[in-house]
Amino acid sequence: xxxxxxxxxxxxxxxxxxxxxxxxxxxxxxxxxxxxxxxxxxxxxxxxxxxxxxxxxxxxxxxxxxxxxxxxxxxxxxxxxxxxxxxxxxxxxxxxxxxxxxxxxxxxxxxxxxxxxxxxxxxxxxxxxxxxxxxxxxxxxxxxxxxxxxxxxxxxxxxxxxxxxxxxxxxxxxxxxxxxxxxxxxxxxxxxxxxxxxxxxxxxxxxxxxxxxxxxxxxxxxxxxxxxxxxxxxxxxxxxxxxxxxxxxxxxxxxxxxxxxxxxxxxxxxxxxxxxxxxxxxxxxxxxxxxxxxxxxxxxxxxxxxxxxxxxxxxxxxxxxxxxxxxxxxxxxxxxxxxxxxxxxxxxxxxxxxxx
Amino acid sequence: xxxxxxxxxxxxxxxxxxxxxxxxxxxxxxxxxxxxxxxxxxxxxxxxxxxxxxxxxxxxxxxxxxxxxxxxxxxxxxxxxxxxxxxxxxxxxxxxxxxxxxxxxxxxxxxxxxxxxxxxxxxxxxxxxxxxxxxxxxxxxxxxxxxxxxxxxxxxxxxxxxxxxxxxxxxxxxxxxxxxxxxxxxxxxxxxxxxxxxxxxxxxxxxxxxxxxxxxxxxxxxxxxxxxxxxxxxxxxxxxxxxxxx
Numbered sequence: 299x300x301x302x303x304x305x306x307x308x309x310x311x312x313x314x315x316x317x318x319x320x321x322x323x324x325x326x327x328x329x330x331x332x333x334x335x336x337x338x339x340x341x342x343x344x345x346x347x348x349x350x351x352x353x354x355x356x357x358x359x360x361x362x363x364x365x366x367x368x369x370x371x372x373x374x375x376x377x378x379x380x381x382x383x384x385x386x387x388x389x390x391x392x393x394x395x396x397x398x399x400x401x402x403x404x405x406x407x408x409x410x411x412x413x414x415x416x417x418x419x420x421x422x423x424x425x426x427x428x429x430x431x432x433x434x435x436x437x438x439x440x441x442x443x444x445x446x447x448x449x450x451x452x453x454x455x456x457x458x459x460x461x462x463x464x465x466x467x468x469x470x471x472x473x474x475x476x477x478x479x480x481x482x483x484x485x486x487x488x489x490x491x492x493x494x495x496x497x498x499x500x501x502x503x504x505x506x507x508x509x510x511x512x513x514x515x516x517x518x519x520x521x522x523x524x525x526x527x528x529x530x531x532x533x534x535x536x537x538x539x540x541x542x543x544x545x546x547x548x549x550x551x552x553x554x555x556x557x558x559x560x561x562x563x564x565x566x567x568x569x570x571x572x573x574x575x576x577x578x579x580x581x582x583x584x585x586x587x588x589x590x591x592x593x594x595x596x597x598x599x600x601x602x603x604x605x606x607x608x609x610x611x612x613x614x615x616x617x618x619x620x621x622x623x624x625x626x627x628x629x630x631x632x633x634x635x636x637x638x639x640x641x642x643x644x645x646x647x648x649x650x651x652x653x654x
Numbered sequence: 655x656x657x658x659x660x661x662x663x664x665x666x667x668x669x670x671x672x673x674x675x676x677x678x679x680x681x682x683x684x685x686x687x688x689x690x691x692x693x694x695x696x697x698x699x700x701x702x703x704x705x706x707x708x709x710x711x712x713x714x715x716x717x718x719x720x721x722x723x724x725x726x727x728x729x730x731x732x733x734x735x736x737x738x739x740x741x742x743x744x745x746x747x748x749x750x751x752x753x754x755x756x757x758x759x760x761x762x763x764x765x766x767x768x769x770x771x772x773x774x775x776x777x778x779x780x781x782x783x784x785x786x787x788x789x790x791x792x793x794x795x796x797x798x799x800x801x802x803x804x805x806x807x808x809x810x811x812x813x814x815x816x817x818x819x820x821x822x823x824x825x826x827x828x829x830x831x832x833x834x835x836x837x838x839x840x841x842x843x844x845x846x847x848x849x850x851x852x853x854x855x856x857x858x859x860x861x862x863x864x865x866x867x868x869x870x871x872x873x874x875x876x877x878x879x880x881x882x883x884x885x886x887x888x889x890x891x892x893x894x895x896x897x898x899x900x
Binding site for chain 1 (some may be wrong): 668736747748752758761762763764775783806
């Protein structure tokens with residue numbers, strides 16, 4: 299169980315949930331419910347790192363993805379062509395990353411989806427079609443209100459979300475302030491909250507530290523190729539390309555050397571990255587044995603153009619080929635480039651068979 | 655002891671002539687083949703034509719090299735966005751491609767009567783990242799280096815068709831397949847095809863795998879040419895010998 303003393307539970311493991319422990323409840327209350335639990339203080343840095351990892355793993359499954367540190371991930375699959383596929387893949391990736399089955403909920407909004415997932419068995423999906431109907435029978439303690447506000451709800455006799463939904467937003471606002479209005483909207487399944495989409499950082503890097511300083515250029519090329527492969531896999535996941543490439547060599551007893559360049563078109567595949575970086579390493583004359591190799595991609599941008607590869611594998615950018623043909627025509631004349639289009643294929647005269 | 659001496663010799667070569675002067679086969683980058691789905695895939699040893707390398711099809715006279723090149727080109731038009739033919743004066747006619755069911759929208763022919771133009775076009779297109787380039791003849795020696803590096807960078811598949819390659823052209827190729835006709839195929843008094851042997855004479859991407867016997871049947875008949883595909887199939891060696899005896 300993770301949380302600060304005198305404050306609330308931030309996250310609780312699967313084993314603590316049957317005891318009634320829930321994220322958001324006071325830690326003292328959680329200790330009372332589950333005294334044998336281990337209580338850990340929060341580690342914001344590790345949590346943020348983990349959140350980034352999970353976000354990047356789920357990023358390509360839906361247009362909008364949000365992961366929160368308390369262990370909840372939302373995917374907006376409303377515009378996904380095959381949502382079932384995305385959900386299955388999300389389950390697979392989370393299972394591989396966490397080593398246990400995630401609970402899955404599919405509902406029209408964030409609040410109802412979260413509650414649906416909380417009611418699913420590990421690895422199973424609870425699907426909610428009508429949020430209001432699903433929510434009406436649930437306890438009003440599911441609302442994101444503090445202990446005092448929840449107590450007031452009890453005193454008002456609003457013990458289910460259905461009861462909360464039945465009263466007007468202004469009436470509850472007069473009792474609980476703005477949170478009351480929001481609570482009514484949530485209970486009615488109107489979902490006032492929006493997802494905050496996660497965006498991948500516009501910077502990435504990979505590095506390898508050598509146990510023994512390396513002098514062999516072939517070994518450097520081998521390592522560089524592997525790092526390029528790792529970076530390309532990450533870029534592919536993000537749908538990004540590198541606009542700037544920087545290679546840094548660290549030495550045991552000398553200042554590091556580096557080389558960087560801005561590229562005209564974003565590099566996204568391992569072959570493209572290694573094509574540039576490999577050529578640098580081949581001609582590099584390091585002043586001492588190398589202890590560490592860094593490859594940084596300080597500027598990333600969307601590699602949307604590269605989506606053409608889905609249709610025509612192995613080709614470069616179509617505009618570049620077209621531009622090359624135009625340059626040839628400018629230099630050598632229009633007649634040099636010929637794009638044959640069928641006209642009269644059965645004609646005995648070769649000149650009539652094709653146009654263009 | 656021998657290994658130490660060999661390592662010392664290898665290191666001295668690398669020190670004197672650069673690290674790329676000598677490369678261990680195990681350190682070679684893994685080749686990325688383009689599976690052409692033709693009998694030549696087996697000969698390359700990597701299951702397809704290598705990306706970013708020059709493949710040469712050579713042989714004297716009528717031996718099937720151009721038919722195979724057209725088959726590769728037609729396949730490339732279906733799989734790449736840009737399949738280029740650099741016609742160095744041989745008068746390439748797109749009509750000869752129709753029996754192979756090409757996707758003509760992807761085909762571009764560069765007419766290059768001058769060798770310099772052919773070289774420049776090949777380099778520019780390889781650097782730009784065209785998927786496939788068919789060279790219908792040799793290009794100048796000074797263009798071969800930039801062509802190789804450009805193709806290596808972009809991964810362009812380059813195939814050259816020549817009768818007998820010059821030294822520079824042969825040296826620049828990573829894969830060279832020599833064709834020689836062994837027999838004509840006659841049916842009912844009509845010439846319908848030929849038998850040839852395709853032999854891998856140079857292979858920088860895998861160990862050379864010997865040779866294959868091919869049977870090439872032309873598209874013939876009263877129907878439209880495009881109704882009958884040209885067939886290029888690999889036949890078992892024994893069958894070829896029998897046929898030759900008959």
